[in-house]
Amino acid sequence: MTDVLAAFEAAKGFMPLDEGLALHAAAKEAAAGLGLPLLEVGTYCGRSTILLADAARGAGTVVVTVDHHRGSEEQQPGWEYHDTSLVDPAVGRMDTLPAFRRTLYAAGLEDSVIAVVGRSPQVARLWRQPLGLVFVDGGHTDEHAAADYEGWAPLLAEGGLLVVHDVFPDPADGGQAPYRIYRRALESGAFAEVSVTGSLRVLRREPGVLAV
């Protein structure tokens, strides 16, 4: 775990350590309990992926991580979270795939990750395999967050964990789209809250029909 935490700290990304540890704990529990693949929306440079991958490896399963690698709205040039070093000079657009591959290699976790380069709703429409955990950390507009929730939450096995990042109940602290899908999950009656760490929320899928 020490090596994985060192790789986590070294990777570009936005997740603080306390939230990373909570994500890792949830992933370990889900992977060990259900033995099913873990799914991440929003790979970016792999900072959170390697925590999921470490948990998956320990339980003999894998992480599937989905990203188009062109960056979210707030990561585009001129916006708050833009990183000029992540622009591909050949095409003039963001490309986080090379940095992600370097993160994975440095952590020694390439064999535990399946990376899908694509748009989350398109991938979700093709996916049939039940999942042990869904981590939503993709686009933070209402359109993207809702599509991620609607696309992936129904694929969670009963007892599986839904983890949502950047949940800010107070609009003064950040955008509201992740908060709205978190509320929607709880109000559906299909999820119960397991833990709150910073802006990270872990919910468990309850038995019964899931109407998102």
Ligand SMILES: C[S@@+](CC[C@H](N)C(=O)[O-])C[C@H]1O[C@@H](n2cnc3c(N)ncnc32)[C@H](O)[C@@H]1O
């Ligand atoms: C906040 S970053 C993810 C951070 C990462 N989980 C971490 O902890 O370091 C959001 C990522 O979601 C991706 N993204 C945004 N909308 C997407 C969509 N509709 N489909 C796939 N990826 C998307 C962006 O390209 C970006 O890399």
